[in-house]
Amino acid sequence: MPKDTFFNLSEDKREKIMRAAISEFSKNGFEKGNVGNIAKSAGVAKGSMYQYFENKKELFLYSVQWSMELLVKKYNKYITMTNKDVNIFDYFYQNSKDIWVQLRDEREVVIFIQDVFLGKYSRFTDESMACMMKFSDEYILKLIQDGKSNGSIRKDIDDKLLSLFLTGVSFKFKEYLMKKARIAGEDIVDEDFEMMEKEIKAMIELLKNGMGAK
Amino acid sequence: MPKDTFFNLSEDKREKIMRAAISEFSKNGFEKGNVGNIAKSAGVAKGSMYQYFENKKELFLYSVQWSMELLVKKYNKYITMTNKDVNIFDYFYQNSKDIWVQLRDEREVVIFIQDVFLGKYSRFTDESMACMMKFSDEYILKLIQDGKSNGSIRKDIDDKLLSLFLTGVSFKFKEYLMKKARIAGEDIVDEDFEMMEKEIKAMIELLKNGMGAK
């Protein structure tokens, strides 16, 4: 957690610092990520960074936290998630669409967070991060159990394997969406959006009925 | 490519060096991976490492190459792959089983290579590595096209999406197998093997027919 000094800054300045950090870590990873650069991009002195954060690791971990909080605040990500009666396929649909929308105006933050989840910064088996992952895993598991009891998911396969199956597809598909977004560039047109929506639906069809010919 | 001096060493010594390197990079990643440590583990002087390799990056890249070659040599991985009439589901089955078997006696090498493929060392968008990935992607695509024409794979979904679907599951499942292997420890018993075989089959069932209730 950052020092008090950091929270005494204006919201604007804090945001500038965090965005600079996210950008640097995204580009160069944790080890090569340079605190001096971050300071420069944010328009503060390097020494100041150490008035705000204990060390580079704390800065990194707070970058993750800040990003998550930003996305939650802006898009209510986890509020929609905790609704009752969420079908796992609807969840997949919503989640994919969310990411696509978020990529429009929060490209860097979304890419950063996805990389964190995809294990690019795996040297941090930090508890807080492990906790986030576990939380997400457990949510999926719950959806699976619900799906089994309401008859939308087959019952003959172990929950753990179903979860593996779903998250595997999910991760890969997100990766793909992000690559597409990168190619599409800054502004994503409606045509891209329609295309992408079709692909999400095709993916759900595969999740439901598999790739084997019937 | 290492210098001539390296190839003048005995096979044993070369192996010792490469295994030391793989172990170090696996444990600490590329940036934190220490050439001095590698030298010490391999029982040579640090200076010698620079008689063998131009720099750390070359050492790393050759570690990848060496690992691949070892696995191919020991298990004919890519020879079985290029057989005619390979069904994509059989391929998945064989591939998963291969990894499990290989984990028994080449744990470190397999884990290293998997991490490379899973993008843990993603700062290396090296051509040679990108090439490996592309090769593997294209093989999958070919299997999908074959599957479509011989009627084992549904035709109403785009190849690219099918490939995404399959590799997503595949990656995640491999990750899972490796985690299990780590837990099982040094020696994997027959019971583990049977359990794992059941799980592979369940996964293939999901790939074929999906997770939706029928």
Next chain:
DNA sequence: TGGTCATATGACCTTACAGTCATATTATAG
């Protein structure tokens, strides 16, 4: 205006390592 406290700053310190090099050792040749 002067005093006190919080914050900003960048020169400086420290450390860790990648990479070098002069020298020692060993192998090969004549």
Next chain:
DNA sequence: CTATAATATGACTGTAAGGTCATATGACCA
């Protein structure tokens, strides 16, 4: 047995970057 080339070695160098600190700046109060 000597000369020469190839290789091994580890002390040394250079440098990048994380982290510190004495000092400057500015805000707030009396």
